Amino acid sequence: MARITMREAISQALWEEMERDPKVFILGEEVGVWGGTYAVTKGFYDHFGAERVRDTPIAEAAIIGGAIGAALTGLRPVAELMTINFAFSAMDHIVNEAAKLHYMFGGQFVLPMVIRTVGGGGRQLGATHSQTPDAVFAHFPGLKVVAPGTPEDAKGMLKSAIRSNDPVMFIEHATLYQVRGEVPDGDYTVPLGVSKVQRPGRDVTIVTYSKMLEISTKAAEILAKDGIEAEIVDLRSLRPLDMGPVLESFKKTNRAVIVEEGWRSFGVGSEIAARIYEEAFDYVDAPVRRVAQKEVPLPYNRTLEQMALPQVEDVVQAVKEVL
Amino acid sequence: MDMKKEEHLDLYHQMVLIRLLEEQAAVLYQQGKIGGFLHLYIGQEAVSTGLISARKPQDRVITAYRDHGVAINCGLSANEVMAELLGKATGCSKGKGGSMHMADVKKNFWGGHAIVGAHLPLASGLALGDLYQGTDGVTICMFGDGATNIGYFHEAVNLSKVWKLPVLWVCENNEYGMGTTVERASAVSEIRQKAEGYGIPNGRVDGMNVMEVRQASLDALAHIRGGNGPYFMEVNTYRFRGHSMGDPERYRTQDEVHCWQESDPIGIYHNYLTGEKIASKEELDALDVQVEQEIQAAVQFAENSPEPAPEALFQDIYYEGERE
Numbered sequence: 001m002a003r004i005t006m007r008e009a010i011s012q013a014l015w016e017e018m019e020r021d022p023k024v025f026i027l028g029e030e031v032g033v034w035g036g037t038y039a040v041t042k043g044f045y046d047h048f049g050a051e052r053v054r055d056t057p058i059a060e061a062a063i064i065g066g067a068i069g070a071a072l073t074g075l076r077p078v079a080e081l082m083t084i085n086f087a088f089s090a091m092d093h094i095v096n097e098a099a100k101l102h103y104m105f106g107g108q109f110v111l112p113m114v115i116r117t118v119g120g121g122g123r124q125l126g127a128t129h130s131q132t133p134d135a136v137f138a139h140f141p142g143l144k145v146v147a148p149g150t151p152e153d154a155k156g157m158l159k160s161a162i163r164s165n166d167p168v169m170f171i172e173h174a175t176l177y178q179v180r181g182e183v184p185d186g187d188y189t190v191p192l193g194v195s196k197v198q199r200p201g202r203d204v205t206i207v208t209y210s211k212m213l214e215i216s217t218k219a220a221e222i223l224a225k226d227g228i229e230a231e232i233v234d235l236r237s238l239r240p241l242d243m244g245p246v247l248e249s250f251k252k253t254n255r256a257v258i259v260e261e262g263w264r265s266f267g268v269g270s271e272i273a274a275r276i277y278e279e280a281f282d283y284v285d286a287p288v289r290r291v292a293q294k295e296v297p298l299p300y301n302r303t304l305e306q307m308a309l310p311q312v313e314d315v316v317q318a319v320k321e322v323l
Numbered sequence: 324m325d326m327k328k329e330e331h332l333d334l335y336h337q338m339v340l341i342r343l344l345e346e347q348a349a350v351l352y353q354q355g356k357i358g359g360f361l362h363l364y365i366g367q368e369a370v371s372t373g374l375i376s377a378r379k380p381q382d383r384v385i386t387a388y389r390d391h392g393v394a395i396n397c398g399l400s401a402n403e404v405m406a407e408l409l410g411k412a413t414g415c416s417k418g419k420g421g422s423m424h425m426a427d428v429k430k431n432f433w434g435g436h437a438i439v440g441a442h443l444p445l446a447s448g449l450a451l452g453d454l455y456q457g458t459d460g461v462t463i464c465m466f467g468d469g470a471t472n473i474g475y476f477h478e479a480v481n482l483s484k485v486w487k488l489p490v491l492w493v494c495e496n497n498e499y500g501m502g503t504t505v506e507r508a509s510a511v512s513e514i515r516q517k518a519e520g521y522g523i524p525n526g527r528v529d530g531m532n533v534m535e536v537r538q539a540s541l542d543a544l545a546h547i548r549g550g551n552g553p554y555f556m557e558v559n560t561y562r563f564r565g566h567s568m569g570d571p572e573r574y575r576t577q578d579e580v581h582c583w584q585e586s587d588p589i590g591i592y593h594n595y596l597t598g599e600k601i602a603s604k605e606e607l608d609a610l611d612v613q614v615e616q617e618i619q620a621a622v623q624f625a626e627n628s629p630e631p632a633p634e635a636l637f638q639d640i641y642y643e644g645e646r647e
């Protein structure tokens with residue numbers, strides 16, 4: 001076990017997979033000479049060379065479309081979108097190509113590709129650069145969408161994503177790169193599409209993922225001082241969505257709070273709440289609560305931005321409401 | 324070029340104001356008073372100063388996120404620019420936009436857009452609005468070299484030609500899109516050749532020389548106003564600072580930067596003004612001092628300005644009509 005940052009975990013996964021399989025290569029804006037705008041691919045260009053660490057023009061559609069084409073020939077591209085906000089410039093290729101080709105051509109087209117990108121607010125980057133539109137991407141069958149919240153999961157899931165034969169959108173969080181955690185030694189993978197209990201508890205189920213795992217964990221610590229033991233289920237993958245651990249926990253606690261960073265309407269919480277009502281209605285002791293971003297484009301001003309983002313206190317409050 | 328002395332001094336004043344405002348902004352950023360991204364225009368001041376000095380009030384201006392200088396040239400005060408950088412209610416976007424999203428529609432400044440290339444189709448639309456409504460306004464659209472590699476650029480530029488839209492496309496070729504040189508990202512390194520492909524008349528200008536930029540802009544605007552459709556200007560320039568704050572600048576040498584700093588646009592203009600005996604060194608020095616005071620006043624104004632009220636969070640999501 002080593003204690004490393006999220007950045008190191010992601011970087012190691014990429015490095016090890018590139019060492020392991022010459023078909024794996026990276027393409028994206030500033031991934032090479034710059035070393036990645038979040039420094040994830042620092043040192044890669046010098047080690048693997050310009051052929052395998054390809055700086056692209058600012059051309060998101062060509063990055064994703066190009067990755068799709070290369071994947072169809074059997075390569076395993078890891079296409080980096082500098083932030084998820086720029087994924088909208090590649091939406092057609094993500095949604096109409098990547099998510100459809102395998103199915104639409106009767107399984108002939110195989111796309112072993114990863115779209116690595118970064119989402120999240122809280123850095124005063126303003127409305128266009130602070131979004132958490134994970135649910136938008138999770139809407140599309142044919143695409144896998146994952147967003148780990150710990151270094152261990154990030155490393156293991158990125159390896160699984162690279163080895164997967166389906167297009168995987170791997171969403172990192174801009175404010176998690178410095179977070180440290182224990183990571184197993186050697187080569188290991190964490191499967192995609194498997195939720196995990198990150199903190200056991202008996203009184204209430206908190207369902208969350210990515211950055212909000214950190215927020216929820218802090219809330220759980222505060223609640224524990226009041227004798228309330230929250231069980232935290234980390235979704236890790238939004239599609240495929242593994243409801244098993246969520247339902248199992250809910251059947252025990254009969255109460256749930258769902259915490260996500262994106263907007264509430266049509267969000268991850270909406271989906272989880274609906275599934276709880278559909279699949280565990282008899283166990284419901286209180287209305288399921290959702291904690292999410294206020295429904296505004298995120299403002300630049302620090303105070304307003306923090307008002308709009310889900311805070312630890314919001315989670316504590318929501319838990320108290322369902323108890 | 325037929326310019327009165329006051330006009331020259333005004334342009335010089337604008338360039339120095341941009342320079343000192345941004346140097347001050349960099350300090351405030353280090354102090355944590357400005358957050359988010361901060362893209363400085365230092366080194367490129369002659370481009371927007373010369374360009375916008377050539378516009379008429381009915382001409383619209385739209386640009387990317389490197390927008391503080393453009394805002395000043397469009398007539399926004401140092402106070403409201405500084406206040407926006409500090410996220411205050413008195414900022415030009417009420418503290419909601421920040422560095423990358425400044426605008427003042429009353430001054431015909433249509434923003435500050437942070438998605439690379441995304442504002443180019445908007446420029447075509449602004450120009451369509453003027454064409455449709457029979458005004459003689461021209462839309463001036465500024466963007467970087469890097470932006471010419473994204474599809475939006477090609478769609479917008481093509482449309483402007485097909486519909487004969489009154490747009491002045493201005494590519495600020497500062498040699499890099501973040502850390503990627505033009506040669507590594509663009510099929511042609513003379514960007515104006517891209518306009519050639521769309522049959523749009525075009526030219527290339529030295530962006531370190533404010534007088535040259537101004538003359539080329541006057542000519543281009545006259546051409547467009549004559550009903551001839553779009554024109555494309557490539558302006559060669561260089562940013563002296565990193566792409567944004569905290570840029571490790573591994574992609575270029577300090578020698579290269581110093582070499583470009585030899586042709587500092589403010590220095591070049593200073594020499595022109597004194598060389599042509601338009602203004603004395605003392606007069607210009609006095610202006611420099613005046614600008615320093617203006618910047619200090621702007622910082623004070625911004626620091627003393629109120630934060631946006633909490634209610635502001637939910638204001639302006641949708642049109643709410645006139646509100647006091």
Ligand SMILES: Cc1ncc(C[n+]2csc(CCOP(=O)(O)OP(=O)(O)O)c2C)c(N)n1
Pocket residue numbers: 029058060082086089389437438439440466467468469470471497499500501566
């Ligand atoms: C669609 C999109 N992709 C990527 C980015 C990130 N980004 C911001 S500025 C920039 C470089 C732009 O270079 P250029 O157009 O030359 O303008 P300059 O910064 O040199 O003024 C990049 C890649 C973005 N904002 N939008």
Ligand SMILES: [Mg+2]
Pocket residue numbers: 467468469495496497498499500501
């Ligand atoms: Mg550039």
